Amino acid sequence: MKAIRLHAFGGPENLRLEEVDQPCPGAGEVLLRNRAAGVNPIDWKTCAGGGASAFIGELPFIPGWECAGTVVAVGSGVEAFRSGDEVFGFLRFPNPAGCFAEYVVAPAGQLARRPPGLELHAAAGLGLAGLTAFQALHDKGGVQAGQRVLVLAAAGGVGHLAVQLAKAAGAEVVGTASSANQEFLQRLGCDQVVDYHHGALTARINAVDLIIDGVGGQTAIDALPCLKAGGLMVTLPSVTAAQVSAAAEPQGYRVEGIRAQPNGRQLGQLAELAAAGKLQLSLGQVLPLAEVAEAFRLSASGHQRGKLILDI
Ligand SMILES: NC(=O)c1ccc[n+]([C@@H]2O[C@H](COP(=O)([O-])OP(=O)(O)OC[C@H]3O[C@@H](n4cnc5c(N)ncnc54)[C@H](OP(=O)(O)O)[C@@H]3O)[C@@H](O)[C@H]2O)c1
Known part of the structure; x- marks a missing residue:
């Protein structure tokens, strides 16, 4: 082969x-x-x-x-x-x-x-990014209906799925992306899209319960005060997770790292959502x-x- x-x-x-x-x-x-x-x-x-x-x-x-x-x-x-x-x-x-x-x-x-409603190429890209988004929101983040969720790098592979899964869980969703991706994210259901090039996020976003961070490093650290007191950030890039966690602790925020886990059962749930038109890759x-x-x-x-x- x-x-x-x-x-x-x-x-x-x-x-x-x-x-x-x-x-x-x-x-x-x-x-x-x-x-x-x-x-x-x-x-x-x-x-x-x-x-x-x-x-x-x-x-x-x-x-x-x-x-x-x-x-x-x-x-x-x-x-x-x-x-x-x-x-x-x-x-x-x-x-x-x-x-x-x-x-x-x-x-x-x-x-x-x-399932027939999930196209081949879309299915090939759903496993890693979809399970990361799902596990970050549900297993690590414990997302609840009515919560406010911020997705950093919302237009990326994980981010655009996290936006939709957070909406499906009943959350209000804020996403960061450059201006070229604003419309794309609004179409996916993002309630507020913030262009990260134009000033500090903390001036435009507050009272967030959960951040799904697809950027890491200083960007993640700078976004921490968007959280409510005691709020949680799930940070995806492993290489900066310890740095972000160390910066969060003295400010009273919680930070969780993650390693996405293969899981056929959760993958089946993503496939159902995709086949029903509720999750688009x-x-x-x-x-x-x-x-x-x-x-x-x-x-x-x-x-x-x-x-x-x-x-x-
Ligand atoms: N720990 C784990 O198990 C795990 C699993 C999956 C992924 N990850 C990590 O998570 C990160 C994201 O993965 P991914 O697959 O989603 O990456 P990706 O698809 O390559 O992300 C690209 C996106 O990042 C956005 N972006 C870049 N800089 C940004 C910034 N400063 N603020 C907001 N958005 C920004 C870009 O949007 P614009 O073009 O609009 O700038 C672009 O849409 C990677 O570091 C990856 O290695 C970790």
């Missing part, structure tokens, strides 16, 4: 399209003919030697943690899926999952069926697998709207 492999940590120029052996499903696993994979910041961060690189083990490594495709074989003990099922998943994170490849072996419990660009280096460059620009997808 064809797969993208990394032989040495470094920039996108280190990625190679190669012919490799097809993997075989073991007990509790499913073999997919993979049709599409989502690209996320964690992919280029890990390939550069940061991100989840400590979990990668020996190189070469096939990057990619989320995918959508068709089941072609199942291992022993798998009852939930059979050949021909259309599925999608967020797999094995932070260990290697090998989704930038024509065939992928997935733990059955980390997949969900792709916005496709940034769809590129062929061979153009993965360009996808990494686009993602690393930091200004991607919605999700980048590799078509396989």
Whole structure:
């Protein structure tokens, strides 16, 4: 099969399209003919030697943690899926999952069926970003109807899904983005969109119960006073989580870091919302697998709207 492999940590120029052996499903696993994979910041961060690189083990490594495709074989003990099922998943994170490849072996419990109303490319980008948004809002954030939620980087892969999931939970949602993304976010249901280029957020946003922070670092620290006394920020970029937490503590704000967890059951809930038209994945660009280096460059620009997808 064809797969993208990394032989040495470094920039996108280190990625190679190669012919490799097809993997075989073991007990509790499913073999997919993979049709599409989502690209996320964690992919280029890990390939550069940061991100989840400590979990990668020996190189070469096939990057990619989320995918959508068709089941072609199942291992022993798998009852939930059979050949021909259309599925999608967020797999094995932070260990290697090998989704930038024509065939992928997935733990059955980390997949969900792709309903007819959920398009292939949208499904491929929903796993990682969707579960991050869901777990940040619900598992870490305990979001409640009537609360005020601020999403930093609301137009990004995680952010645009967090906006919709927070609305679906009955929250009032404020999002930050540049002016080019204002209309996009209003269409997704954002009640207030604030252009972060024009002055301090604290002058325009207050009394927030929960912040979902997709930016991290000083931007996250500067946004803390938008919270109510004792309010909570769930900060996504792991690399600055300790710095943000240290800044929050003396001010009486709570900060939680997160590592998104594969979860087939929660993925099924996202699929239902998407099929019912209540959760839309916005496709940034769809590129062929061979153009993965360009996808990494686009993602690393930091200004991607919605999700980048590799078509396989
Ligand atoms: N811990 C975890 O498990 C986990 C899981 C997923 C993601 N993450 C991390 O969370 C972060 C966000 O991920 P993502 O996939 O959503 O990234 P992404 O799609 O690359 O985010 C791009 C978006 O960021 C916005 N942006 C950039 N700087 C901004 C700023 N200062 N204020 C507001 N918006 C800004 C851009 O909007 P404009 O173009 O309008 O500027 C763009 O839409 C990344 O650092 C990622 O590694 C962590």
